[in-house]
Amino acid sequence: MDVQQTRMVERWQAGPPVARYTALPELFPVGTLRLGGGLATDGLARSHSHDFPVLLYFERGGCSMRIGDGEWRVEPGDVYIIAPGEIAELHAANGRSQVSQVSGWAVFFPPEVLGSGASRNFLSWRSHPLLFPFARGAAGGVHRVHVPPGNRAVWSERILALESEMCQRREGYQDAAVSLLRLLLVEVARLAAELVGDLRLKDEPLLAAVFAFIEAHFREPISLKDVAKAVSLSPGHLTTIIRRKSGRTVLEWITERRLAEARRLLVETDLAVEDVGRRVGYVEAGYFVRTFRRAYGLTPASWRRAGRPKPPSAPQP
Numbered sequence: 663m664d665v666q667q668t669r670m671v672e673r674w675q676a677g678p679p680v681a682r683y684t685a686l687p688e689l690f691p692v693g694t695l696r697l698g699g700g701l702a703t704d705g706l707a708r709s710h711s712h713d714f715p716v717l718l719y720f721e722r723g724g725c726s727m728r729i730g731d732g733e734w735r736v737e738p739g740d741v742y743i744i745a746p747g748e749i750a751e752l753h754a755a756n757g758r759s760q761v762s763q764v765s766g767w768a769v770f771f772p773p774e775v776l777g778s779g780a781s782r783n784f785l786s787w788r789s790h791p792l793l794f795p796f797a798r799g800a801a802g803g804v805h806r807v808h809v810p811p812g813n814r815a816v817w818s819e820r821i822l823a824l825e826s827e828m829c830q831r832r833e834g835y836q837d838a839a840v841s842l843l844r845l846l847l848v849e850v851a852r853l854a855a856e857l858v859g860d861l862r863l864k865d866e867p868l869l870a871a872v873f874a875f876i877e878a879h880f881r882e883p884i885s886l887k888d889v890a891k892a893v894s895l896s897p898g899h900l901t902t903i904i905r906r907k908s909g910r911t912v913l914e915w916i917t918e919r920r921l922a923e924a925r926r927l928l929v930e931t932d933l934a935v936e937d938v939g940r941r942v943g944y945v946e947a948g949y950f951v952r953t954f955r956r957a958y959g960l961t962p963a964s965w966r967r968a969g970r971p972k973p974p975s976a977p978q979p
Contacts, residue, residue, distance in 0.1 A: 678709045678749055680910055692775060692839045694825040698722070698765030709751045713910065713918060715773060715796045716744040717850065719809070719817055720766035726753045729805045736764055739809040741850060745796040747869075747910060767821045771843060774922075792847040795854040807853035820845055868893060869907060872900075872915070880919045881943050886912050920944070921957055928966040935962045 697718070709728075718727070723736035728751045729744060736752075744750050752764070773793055787797035795807075809817055824842040827835045875892045876884075889912050890897040904912050920942040927938045939950030939962075954962050 678711055681710060681712045682714075692771045692824065692828060692843055693769070694821055694828065695768040695770075696825075697768060709749055711747055711749050711910070712744065712770065713746050714770055715746060715793070716750075717769045717846065718742040718744065718766065719769070719821065720764060721814070721818060722763070722765040724763040727751075727806070728753050732805055734806050737808070739811065739814050741807050741809060741853070743795045743805055743807070743850060743854070747907070749907075767818075769821060769824070769843070769846060774926075775840065776844070776847075777840075792844065792851055795850055807850060809849075809853070813849075817846070817849070868903065872904060872912065876912075876916055876919055880916060880923070881941060883943050883945050884916065889916075916943075917953065917957070921954060924950075924954065924962065925965065928962055935966075938962060 697720075718741065720736050720740045720742075721738060723738050723740065725736055727734050727736050727740075727742050729742065729748055733753070734740070734742075742750075773787070776790075776792060787793035790797075820842050824839055824846075827839045827842065871893045872889060875889055879888070886897045886901065890900045893900065895903070901911055904910070904915070910918075924938055924942045927933055927941060928935075931938075933941065935951065936947035939945075939947050942950075944950035944953070951961055954960075954965070958965065960968065
């Protein structure tokens with residue numbers, strides 16, 4: 663499954679590029695990407711971040727993986743756990759020729775695909791049985807776990823099966839894909855639990871404070887100035903720090919959280935579009951519609967129509 667099929671796009675800005683899921687209501691958002699010898703691996707060989715969780719599983723090593731301030735030699739069986747906003751890079755002292763020698767898979771997904779209790783509320787992941795390995799901020803916690811040799815064939819088979827389900831899209835493929843993703847995440851959680859019992863954000867108190875404030879207040883018309891005041895920094899200084907640590911600005915994190923909630927309300931409720939906008943912090947309905955269209959290429963009303971199941975056709979006489 664290639665990058666375009668999974669609707670993962672890259673947006674350049676000051677600082678590292680950020681890979682973003684372009685959410686589409688008709689697309690089931692679980693993605694796989696084969697690593698090894700091609701553009702997919704080359705893309706990892708430069709500093710970047712994502713706005714969604716990523717697992718990297720390596721069947722063959724040969725270079726180094728950098729995540730934040732940490733660096734590890736990539737070995738067969740390694741799984742790298744990359745949380746949203748973390749800066750990552752596949753690095754080789756001998757250049758990209760060595761990077762191209764590695765092989766494996768990337769698996770990526772928005773957290774809400776896991777169902778009830780798996781939202782984009784970053785801080786709540788610490789208590790989620792499958793997402794807690796990602797809940798550490800941009801530093802600290804577990805970044806790498808190692809699959810024992812006897813289990814590696816199973817890992818490869820499951821990811822291949824996940825790719826097959828998402829490419830072929832046969833009846834029931836969504837349930838099958840979620841089941842396969844859950845199996846992978848269960849194994850990651852078990853391996854991570856063996857290394858650390860309580861993952862906390864203590865190593866990144868500023869990120870924790872910013873995300874906590876956004877989560878508590880995104881439904882209100884908050885601004886960068888409000889977030890900066892809450893953490894006792896100037897707006898400019900806070901912007902610089904958060905962009906460096908997460909690859910995104912404070913305002914981009916606020917917008918992402920608001921629009922994630924707006925997407926849910928549009929599909930799951932009958933609230934008027936302007937009411938949805940107000941529920942997620944947009945006082946002016948026109949600005950909400952423009953922001954939504956700029957992010958997804960659809961108006962909120964179009965998103966609602968596309969995201970709801972179509973009624974069955976009337977039987978022909």
